[in-house]
Amino acid sequence: MRVHYNFPDIPQMKDFSFDVENVNDKLITKFHGSKAFLFGPPLKLYFSYYGSKRLRPVMKREDGNIYSLYLPPIPSQAHVHHMETLIRNWLFKEARPLAVTVAVTSRCQLECVHCSAASPHKAGPDMSRAEIEKVINESVKLGVSNITFTGGEPLLRNDIEELVALVAQLNTVALIFTNAMALSEKKALALKEAGLTAVFISLDSPEPAEHDRLRGWKGSFQAVREGVQNAIRAGLAVCLSTYATNESVKKKALSKITALAAEWGVHEISVFDAIPTGRLIQNEDIMLTEGNHLAICKEAKELNRRYNGRLRIVTQSWTNTRSGIAILIGCIAGHLQFHVTSDGEFTPCDFTPLTFGNVKSNSVKNLWRKVIEHSAYNHHCRKCRMQTAAFRKKYIESIPSDANLPYPIAMIEMTDSPELCPRETELITRNL
Ligand code: SF4
Numbered sequence: 185m186r187v188h189y190n191f192p193d194i195p196q197m198k199d200f201s202f203d204v205e206n207v208n209d210k211l212i213t214k215f216h217g218s219k220a221f222l223f224g225p226p227l228k229l230y231f232s233y234y235g236s237k238r239l240r241p242v243m244k245r246e247d248g249n250i251y252s253l254y255l256p257p258i259p260s261q262a263h264v265h266h267m268e269t270l271i272r273n274w275l276f277k278e279a280r281p282l283a284v285t286v287a288v289t290s291r292c293q294l295e296c297v298h299c300s301a302a303s304p305h306k307a308g309p310d311m312s313r314a315e316i317e318k319v320i321n322e323s324v325k326l327g328v329s330n331i332t333f334t335g336g337e338p339l340l341r342n343d344i345e346e347l348v349a350l351v352a353q354l355n356t357v358a359l360i361f362t363n364a365m366a367l368s369e370k371k372a373l374a375l376k377e378a379g380l381t382a383v384f385i386s387l388d389s390p391e392p393a394e395h396d397r398l399r400g401w402k403g404s405f406q407a408v409r410e411g412v413q414n415a416i417r418a419g420l421a422v423c424l425s426t427y428a429t430n431e432s433v434k435k436k437a438l439s440k441i442t443a444l445a446a447e448w449g450v451h452e453i454s455v456f457d458a459i460p461t462g463r464l465i466q467n468e469d470i471m472l473t474e475g476n477h478l479a480i481c482k483e484a485k486e487l488n489r490r491y492n493g494r495l496r497i498v499t500q501s502w503t504n505t506r507s508g509i510a511i512l513i514g515c516i517a518g519h520l521q522f523h524v525t526s527d528g529e530f531t532p533c534d535f536t537p538l539t540f541g542n543v544k545s546n547s548v549k550n551l552w553r554k555v556i557e558h559s560a561y562n563h564h565c566r567k568c569r570m571q572t573a574a575f576r577k578k579y580i581e582s583i584p585s586d587a588n589l590p591y592p593i594a595m596i597e598m599t600d601s602p603e604l605c606p607r608e609t610e611l612i613t614r615n616l
Contacts, residue, residue: 185246186205186206187205187263187264188202188203188264189203189204189259189264191267191268191271193268194268196219196275196276197219200219201215201216202215202220203216204231204258204259205259206235206248206249206258209235210235211231211234211235213231215228231258234249235249239492240492240493241493242451242494242495242496243421245257250381250451251496253381253384253451253452256329256330256357256381257357261355262355262356265329266282266329266330268327269282269328272327280326281328281521281522282327282521283328283329283521284328284331284523285332285333285361285522285523285534286320286332286334286523286524287334287335287523287524287525287526287534288311288316288344288347289310289336289338289340289526290336290525290527291336291340292335292337292340292363293337293340293363293401294363294365294399294404295400296400296463297398297463298398298427298462299463307525307526307527308527310341310527311524311526311527311528311543311544313343315544316347318548319524320350320351322548324351324354324356326548330356330357331356332360332361334360334534335526337362337366338360338361338362339362339366339367339371344360344375345374345375345377345378346378348375348378348379349378351379352380357381358378358380359380359381359382360382360383361384361386361425362383362384362386362411363407363408364407364411365404365407365411367385367407367414369418372411372414372415372417372420373418375418376419376420381421383411383422384454385408385411385412385422385423385425386408386424386425387405387408387425387426389432389437392405393405395408409448412424412449416449416450421451422449422450422452423450423451423452424444424453424454425454425456426438426453426454426455427456427458428480428499429458430470430473433479433480436483438480438483438484442495442497446491450495451496452496454499455480455484455498455501457477457500458470458471458472459570460576461535461570462537465537465589472501477501477505478501480499480501481499481501481502481507484498484501484502500568504567504568511566514565515566515567517569518561519561519564522552522555523536525539525590527542528543528544529542530548530551530552532555532561532569536570536590537591538579538596539591540554540558541554552616560593578596579593579596583596
């Protein structure tokens with residue numbers, strides 16, 4: 185498959201375009217125009233990384249190979265859109281988001297011990313279909329090429345297929361985070377037909393009884409197993425989404441989950457850190473030690489080598505390091521991503537209980553601007569802000585204990601503190 189990449193909306197790149205073709209899993213690039221000598225070499229380097237021996241695709245599809253579920257298939261129209269945002273940010277110092285997570289409902293069948301969406305008070309009514317469509321359209325216009333529906337449990341929304349279809353029509357990748365309880369064969373097929381790329385299915389433990397205990401429902405592990413099979417049969421890419429604790433690192437849970445994932449035919453495993461937020465906001469003792477962050481990176485590196493070409497393991501511990509391209513990722517809140525809660529509150533990420541306003545009364549562009557101009561988010565931060573003591577002290581510990589979440593950041597005194605997090609890759613300008 186060959187895809188033509190051009191960026192007519194970037195004035196400096198009007199006289200430049202290129203083609204990317206997948207030939208036997210190698211990405212062949214051909215550059216055109218008078219600026220080819222300037223932009224060609226770095227782009228050639230970028231594409232040669234994908235399809236190299238070190239990074240084999242985890243899924244081969246008609247519309248481009250998938251190297252990670254955090255990236256659009258390559259080459260594809262969604263990837264053209266993704267590249268446009270990367271180029272704007274990297275070459276022209278703009279500050280556009282690549283991804284958004286949208287909670288489409290607060291309803292859920294389960295009561296997980298660690299739920300990050302839970303608030304001490306009930307969330308307001310779920311956004312209407314028109315309100316979610318507004319978020320989708322405005323986000324894509326701003327540069328987003330990856331929209332993930334979360335909840336609650338997104339499959340409880342009757343119009344989830346229509347929402348997925350809208351995202352896919354906009355040359356954007358649609359993903360869903362689910363507990364798999366409602367991921368029947370019929371549902372998986374309907375989602376695939378609507379244009380869904382992948383499901384992220386939550387698995388808290390490789391031990392069925394422990395997963396059921398953490399999810400508060402006997403049979404939830406079995407639902408995961410069946411949901412994975414239904415999704416794979418429907419042609420969807422599948423990621424097992426899990427989180428690491430100091431206890432799970434000791435038990436080598438990641439190796440066990442990886443063995444299970446390989447047996448089930450899963451394409452990726454995404455390992456988040458245990459973060460004191462939602463139902464566990466007061467439990468700072470759940471945070472991983474520095475030694476365990478390193479242990480996860482080491483274990484994942486070894487597993488990625490072993491399973492290269494079958495499945496990929498992506499860990500938050502790694503994205504928060506300085507190794508390789510991780511240094512460009514770091515904390516993505518207000519840098520590459522934002523989150524919209526089920527009742528429309530605009531937060532820097534789905535683990536940060538601070539709101540900058542509501543999409544029902546403000547545009548996505550205005551709210552994003554508020555985030556990137558705020559002193560807590562106007563710079564790149566390698567470490568997870570929600571796991572940084574100074575950030576928590578200023579922004580999380582100041583939230584009144586009886587407040588509804590997310591709490592308006594404007595209510596917390598705005599003072600510039602250089603110690604909030606290490607400013608390593610300062611952005612020179614933050615344009616939109
Ligand atoms: S604060 Fe940053 S690193 Fe931490 S969970 Fe949110 S986006 Fe990820």
